[in-house]
Amino acid sequence: EIYDPYLEAWQQEATTGVPPPGLFLGGCAAVHESLLWYGGSDGKSRFGTLHQLNTTTLNWEELHQCTPQGPMAKSACGLASFHGNMAALFSGHGIPTGPTQPGSTFTKDTRYSHSGGWTNEFHLFDLQEGVWSSPPTTGSRPPPCSYFTFTAIDSHRGILFGGRTEHGRTNDVYIINAQTMHWTK
Numbered sequence: 425e426i427y428d429p430y431l432e433a434w435q436q437e438a439t440t441g442v443p444p445p446g447l448f449l450g451g452c453a454a455v456h457e458s459l460l461w462y463g464g465s466d467g468k469s470r471f472g473t474l475h476q477l478n479t480t481t482l483n484w485e486e487l488h489q490c491t492p493q494g495p496m497a498k499s500a501c502g503l504a505s506f507h508g509n510m511a512a513l514f515s516g517h518g519i520p521t522g523p524t525q526p527g528s529t530f531t532k533d534t535r536y537s538h539s540g541g542w543t544n545e546f547h548l549f550d551l552q553e554g555v556w557s558s559p560p561t562t563g564s565r566p567p568p569c570s571y572f573t574f575t576a577i578d579s580h581r582g583i584l585f586g587g588r589t590e591h592g593r594t595n596d597v598y599i600i601n602a603q604t605m606h607w608t609k
Contacts, residue, residue: 441484444475451503453511453576455551460487460511463518465499470518470540472497474511474549487554494556495547496521502574504582506602511549512582514600517542517570525558531568531590542568542590546600563607566598 425434444450450464450471459477463470472490477483490497498518505511517533517540524530525545532541544566548557572587577599584598599608 437482439477439482439484442475442486443477443484444473444486445471447471447499449499451501451513451516451574453503453505455505455511456508460503460505462495462503462511462513463498463501463516470497470499472518472521487551488549488556490521495545496543498543498570500570500588502572502584504574504576506576506582507579509551510602511551512574512576512600512602513545513547513549514574514582514584515542515544515546515566515569515572515587527560527565529568533590542570542588544568548602559605561600561605561607564598564609565607566596566609569594 426437427434444461447464447466451462453460457480461475463472473486474488476485476487495513496518498516501516502514503511519540520530528545530541530543546561566584567589569587569589572584574582574584576582580603582600586595
């Protein structure tokens with residue numbers, strides 16, 4: 425459904441293409457005339473696919489599937505757009521699909537019997553090339569967390585606020601500079 429703020433009403437619109445399955449807790453970001461959606465959960469499993477919805481044509485496209493070289497399948501993660509051609513994916517709650525990204529940490533969630541946990545992975549997706557990269561970062565990298573906000577504040581910086589870690593909820597604020605790959609708390 426699409427909300428029309430002028431009419432103050434929701435309208436059902438049909439979409440075409442390959443949409444993500446019915447999921448919640450994925451990362452979402454606006455890029456030009458598109459919305460990007462990464463991961464999410466269906467209540468049983470976590471997903472690691474990246475989809476794009478062209479908001480003009482209402483056509484969905486799957487841009488990338490989960491691989492051991494890319495981000496883990498996860499939910500409660502953050503996605504932000506930088507430079508108009510780059511999507512930054514941070515953190516979340518998931519299950520590792522390969523080796524831990526250099527510089528990141530995975531903390532097992534012992535509250536439940538499943539094998540999931542928190543991560544502080546940081547990945548970039550190049551929308552023109554269609555590939556993930558895992559650039560090294562410097563500074564005060566946030567701890568493994570989920571359920572936070574992650575929003576671009578200009579063409580090269582994103583702000584992360586709050587979230588949940590293995591120690592509970594937090595109100596911490598971090599800024600990532602996507603040009604220098606430096607985190608500031």
